[in-house]
Amino acid sequence: MLPWLSACYVAATLSAEYGREQALGSESISNEADKCVKCGLCLAVCPTYSLLHVETESPRGRVALMQAVVDAGEAAEGRLAAHLDHCLSCRRCEPACPSGVAYGALMDDMRALRFEQSSLPTRGVGRWLRAMLTGRPFGWAVGLQRILPALGRWGRAVKRWPRGTFSNGMNYVGDESSERPLVLLFPGCVSRHLDTALLDDTEWLLKRLGFRVRRSDELRCCGALHRHAGDGSRAERLETANRAFFERDGVHAVVSIASACAAHLHETNRDVPVFEVSDFIARHLPESGLKPGTLELNVLLHVPCSQQYPGPGSDPLERLLTSIPGVNWHYPESGFGCCGAAGSYMFREPEMAARLLQPLLGEIRAAAVDCVVSTNIGCALHIASGLDDATPVRHPISLLVEALIVRNEG
Numbered sequence: 001m002l003p004w005l006s007a008c009y010v011a012a013t014l015s016a017e018y019g020r021e022q023a024l025g026s027e028s029i030s031n032e033a034d035k036c037v038k039c040g041l042c043l044a045v046c047p048t049y050s051l052l053h054v055e056t057e058s059p060r061g062r063v064a065l066m067q068a069v070v071d072a073g074e075a076a077e078g079r080l081a082a083h084l085d086h087c088l089s090c091r092r093c094e095p096a097c098p099s100g101v102a103y104g105a106l107m108d109d110m111r112a113l114r115f116e117q118s119s120l121p122t123r124g125v126g127r128w129l130r131a132m133l134t135g136r137p138f139g140w141a142v143g144l145q146r147i148l149p150a151l152g153r154w155g156r157a158v159k160r161w162p163r164g165t166f167s168n169g170m171n172y173v174g175d176e177s178s179e180r181p182l183v184l185l186f187p188g189c190v191s192r193h194l195d196t197a198l199l200d201d202t203e204w205l206l207k208r209l210g211f212r213v214r215r216s217d218e219l220r221c222c223g224a225l226h227r228h229a230g231d232g233s234r235a236e237r238l239e240t241a242n243r244a245f246f247e248r249d250g251v252h253a254v255v256s257i258a259s260a261c262a263a264h265l266h267e268t269n270r271d272v273p274v275f276e277v278s279d280f281i282a283r284h285l286p287e288s289g290l291k292p293g294t295l296e297l298n299v300l301l302h303v304p305c306s307q308q309y310p311g312p313g314s315d316p317l318e319r320l321l322t323s324i325p326g327v328n329w330h331y332p333e334s335g336f337g338c339c340g341a342a343g344s345y346m347f348r349e350p351e352m353a354a355r356l357l358q359p360l361l362g363e364i365r366a367a368a369v370d371c372v373v374s375t376n377i378g379c380a381l382h383i384a385s386g387l388d389d390a391t392p393v394r395h396p397i398s399l400l401v402e403a404l405i406v407r408n409e410g
């Protein structure tokens, strides 16, 4: 399949989930923005402020802009809208804030309000375009022209997939005894198409660790893309449908192979524990007795924003990579702390996404690493889209399964 067709296929998969929106009131935005004491402690951690060095591209500046928009009772347009659109929703500013401004929720509320105010169409392909281009009335044609190059780059990255194949043909069935805890493997709306081999590897590993595993096509998109695009109504329906599935039949835990899905599922499910897969495996690998074989690899470890805020952090990734003999890993030292992918951001804001990615690409090339490791498929695709050479972007579970199967066989 042509690369760009692959990218369009995934885009169409996402678009099929979009529906009518439900705007939130401006009062909640105003109340949350009022908590900001303008101290500026959040500026140093913000990727867009670090790149552009202007107040309106900082968390403090955006909180002030949101306050001004709701006070004026008018739609955000032009440059003002662009400053809000440039926000990655990475939430790096939240832990830095002494006033506890819930910046992620604040931006979601603001996008819901703008989604309601937008005059773009609400049906068919227009729904997806509208979600991608919220806040740019009549600018959709220009926006489409801007995202086509990103689709092309993404398509070429898709062509270099998949990221895991090591358990293929192993046919490990495992003990299906009901005594074993049941893990629901969450496929994700993109990963279910692009990361099927990684899902297979993860299922194999979970069974080797003593779990029963269930995968189901009935599980829906986690709703994060809709929530962050302002479509709160559709996000709520997806979250509710998944929650009902999770609460069936004594599910012990839900495990997601994409850190962004895991973060959103974790925040929208309080009754069933949800884990990012590296976190779950790192908790259970030591007691399993499984011993990875040696992989002689130099690895650059990229930690997605969703892995850190509100995810489990980098600790499980460090423990997994350290458990594989021969793997030498390090964190990137340059860049703005974010690869620039940020879900649909790489399509909505392709120029900003590309600029934020450049320092990381430079470091990858200079370090001549054997591979990059990342736990989120959106980040992995965005990074891979900038690497024309053969440097693969892999998932830590893919490395671990290779070390357990291939290297132990040799």
Ligand code: SF4
Pocket: 045, 046, 047, 048, 049, 058, 059, 062, 086, 087, 088, 089, 090, 091, 092, 093, 094, 103
């Ligand atoms: S969410 Fe990220 S990009 Fe947006 S203001 Fe906060 S730190 Fe900056």
Ligand code: SF4
Pocket: 035, 036, 037, 038, 039, 040, 041, 042, 043, 059, 060, 063, 096, 097, 098, 099, 100, 101
């Ligand atoms: S750290 Fe919090 S209180 Fe301080 S400027 Fe940033 S958002 Fe406002």
